[in-house]
Amino acid sequence: MTDAVVFVRERSEPLDPPPTLSGGALAWGRANLFSSFGSTLTTFAFVALALWLVPPLVRWATVDAVWSAPDGALCRQHQDGACWAFVAAKLDYLRFGSYPIAERWRVDAVEALGAALIGWLLWPSAPKRALGAVLFFVVYPVAGFILLRGAPVLGLPVVDTLLWGGILVSLLTALVGIVFALPFGVLLALGRRSELPVVRLASVLFIEFFRGVPFITILFMANTMLPLFVPEAWTPDRLLRPLIGMALFSAAYMAEEVRGGLQLLNRGQYEGAMALGLNYPRMMALVILPQALTMVIPGIVNNFVGLFMDTTLVSIVGVTDFLEAMNNAFKDPAWSGPTIMATGYVFAGLFYFVFCWGMARYSAHVERTLAKGRRT
Amino acid sequence: MNAALINDPRVRGFVYQGLLVAVLGALIVGGAYNAYVNMAARGIPMGFGFWDEVAGFDINLHLIPYSDLSTYGQAFWVGLANTLLVAAIGIPLTTLLGFAVGIARLSPNWLLSRSALLYTNVLRNTPLLLQLLFWYNAVLKTLPGPRQSIALGDWIFLNNRGLFLPAPVFRAGAPGFAAALATAVVAALLYRRWARRRQERTGRPAPVGWVAAGFVLGLPAIAILFAGLPFTLEAARLSGFNLRGGIPVIPEMAALVFGLVTFTAAFIAEIVRAGVQAVAHGQVEAAAALGLHRGLANRLVVVPQAMRLIVPPLTSQYLNLVKNSSLAVFVGYPDLVQIFAGTVLNQTQAAVQVMAITMAVYLAISIAVAVVLNLYNARYALKER
Structure with a gap:
């Protein structure tokens, strides 16, 4: 008897590495940068372009830039770099406009409060979001207005709206846009889908009118025509007029977003609500709107981004928003120089970009989350 | 009860x-x-009597006759023409750029698609007004003067007085050239109809593209051989302190058109990308299974389906471009809003009438576009059975 010969291997051999061209950086490069002759050419062209463009831009913004200076003299000497010292010197003006320096903590408080409330509303798993919504849409506008405008009863001196400016006004305009536009837009959207012909016609006319004309003409209209249509004593404040225009304008766009959400909703939801014996307001408030509004959160946020960028136009009616404050800051003779304007506009661009791009990312994230929920 | x-x-x-x-x-x-x-x-005047009053201000760009002795009514038409001019130049350019960037977004080349993404992200997330002010104040205004123009060959000049394009000067061959071109287009269309009919009847395809190109390029070329050039280009020339001749584009218009075109193109690029990606992958695979090579599959299967999704939002972007051209008022380009809702309103104080007319114009444009879009949708929408 001989021992059985065992042919089964007990230890596995070490794995061979994969071929160099099937994984890792080389394979990635081959698939994404050099997949064909044209692709290779494009890659080389872009690398050359980047080498030509990027280093000078980076040098302009960092190494060659003037970071701190008492006035524009240093910036005029260093003409091949940005003049960040200008932004630093004007930052307070850019944020608050001519708001009295002693009272600026009020602006900070309102902005911090608003940021906290928006965070509460936009964080999907936050507790008691309904309470947050009430605070944001009802309590916050009133409290914020009192804090900004001032109330002698509470020991807060009145600050005339003519002095408000800068980022404060930009955020305020956008916020008024959203706070008034969303409820009003929901009403308009419901009106447009109403079975009552007069209600439907009025909503359609309103929405299509405000969506059909440029925002500038609405601002002009609010500025020149609004004072004519109210009794002399009620003439709205100079800042209030564009805010009214902004609210009406954004309500029309918001209405179309909400209508999109209402249309996505299954008919069965309406029928189910009616079968439960809910009347129209309850059906809308308890069944339809919670679902429809959740579905259009990305659309609403995108709308808000557009709204925020549109706030730059209010300067046409003499309101000093962030961009207009920047334009005013350029006029300071102490800071005149060839690099000032480019620096200022790049800074403003970064400000808007960070804000809007962040919001856009958020809305894309919500959209993905919602899509996941709907698929299952 | x-x-x-x-x-x-x-x-x-x-x-x-x-x-x-x-x-x-x-x-x-x-x-x-x-x-x-x-x-x-x-x-404040309540009627429209101001329409025939003398305006008394000058406009530095007018396509129709206008002087400071003209009426407010004529100023309105000048403004409207200038608004439509920006739209007529901007829409074709932004379509080209938008489709190019949109297709670049879909490129398999990582650098190209990422660059296109960077372009759309930056332009879509900064305000149009900021972009316009940047191009106008920080770029165009800081360009060198006419004597140190940035020149593209001897033909195109860019300086702080604007952009100077060469102007065509028509020659003796122009009528013959035009007639040849028209004949060629008609012939190409007739040939295409014939080829299509024959393919439906017999299944044999005909090289429509090549033949059409032959007609459109060949006939005018023959006309040039016999009757001479239809026109020659005449570039602007330095005389004294400024450039004369050619087609001068005022800096306000250059900045406005450039800003609008690049901004709108970013939105169009996203529409094109979304439209192409929305075509179900099975369609591409089915086309490949039928033996169509990539070019044919794109032309016959992907593009027709994608265009159906692209066209409606595309028209609304065109409409946005027209509405956004009202930002002209910030860079001083004399468009409808700047002339009429700005200067005329200030001089006449007739706010209600002026605003009503201005808004009616934009509403009319919006409605016209909506009607055309509905016709398109009725013709090309998917007929579901």
């Missing part, structure tokens, strides 16, 4: 609508009354 009446939805409907009509009517009547009182008190 009463309770039944209250609960009757039809009765309720009438009550609600009656209330709405009453509120809206009160708002309108009250507003009109206030406007009447206020305008009378401030001596």
Whole structure:
């Protein structure tokens, strides 16, 4: 008897590495940068372009830039770099406009409060979001207005709206846009889908009118025509007029977003609500709107981004928003120089970009989350 | 009985609508009354009599005859023409750029698609007004003067006075050239119809593209051989301190068109990308299974389906471009809003009439575009069976 010969291997051999061209950086490069002759050419062209463009831009913004200076003299000497010292010197003006320096903590408080409330509303798993919504849409506008405008009863001196400016006004305009536009837009959207012909016609006319004309003409209209249509004593404040225009304008766009959400909703939801014996307001408030509004959160946020960028136009009616404050800051003779304007506009661009791009990312994230929920 | 009446939805409907009509009517009547009182008190004209009054201001760009002796009505037409001019130049350019960037987004080359993404992200997330001011104040205004123009060959010059394009000067060959071109286009269309009919009948395809190109390029070329050049280009020339001749584009217009085109193109690129990606992958695979190579599959299967999704949002972007051209007022380009809702309104104080006319123009454009889009949708929408 001989021992059985065992042919089964007990230890596995070490794995061979994969071929160099099937994984890792080389394979990635081959698939994404050099997949064909044209692709290779494009890659080389872009690398050359980047080498030509990027280093000078980076040098302009960092190494060659003037970071701190008492006035524009240093910036005029260093003409091949940005003049960040200008932004630093004007930052307070850019944020608050001519708001009295002693009272600026009020602006900070309102902005911090608003940021906290928006965070509460936009964080999907936050507790008691309904309470947050009430605070944001009802309590916050009133409290914020009192804090900004001032109330002698509470020991807060009145600050005339003519002095408000800068980022404060930009955020305020956008916020008024959203706070008034969303409820009003929901009403308009419901009106447009109403079975009552007069209600439907009025909503359609309103929405299509405000969506059909440029925002500038609405601002002009609010500025020149609004004072004519109210009794002399009620003439709205100079800042209030564009805010009214902004609210009406954004309500029309918001209405179309909400209508999109209402249309996505299954008919069965309406029928189910009616079968439960809910009347129209309850059906809308308890069944339809919670679902429809959740579905259009990305659309609403995108709308808000557009709204925020549109706030730059209010300067046409003499309101000093962030961009207009920047334009005013350029006029300071102490800071005149060839690099000032480019620096200022790049800074403003970064400000808007960070804000809007962040919001856009958020809305894309919500959209993905919602899509996941709907698929299952 | 009463309770039944209250609960009757039809009765309720009438009550609600009656209330709405009453509120809206009160708002309108009250507003009109206030406007009447206020305008009378401030001596603001109430009719359209200002239309025929002498405007007394000059406009630095007018396509139709205009001088400071012209009327407000003529100023309106100048403004409208300038608005339409920006649209007519901007829409083709932004379509080209937008489709190019959109296709670049879909490129398999990582650098190219990432660069296109960077382009769309930056331009879509900064305000158009900021971009326009940047191009106008920080770029165009800081360019060198006419003597140190940035020149593209001897033909195109860019300086702080604007952009100077070469102007065509028509020659003796122009009528013959035009006739040849028209004949070629008609012939190409007829040939395409014939080829299509034959393919439907016999299944044999004909090289439509090559033949059409032959017609359109060949016939005019023959015309040039016999009758001479149709036109020659004449570039601007430095004389004294400025460039003369050619087609001068004022810097305001250059900045406005450039800003609008690049901004709108970013949105169009996203529409193109989304449209192409929305075509189901099975369609591409089915086309490959039928033996169509990539070019044919794109042309016959992907593009027709993608265009159906692209065209509606594309037209609304065109409309946005027209509406956004009202930002001209910030860079001083004399468009409808700047001339009419700006200068004319300030001089005549007739706010209600001027704003009503201005808005009516934009609404008319919006409605016209909507009608055309509906016709397109009715013709090309998927006929589901």
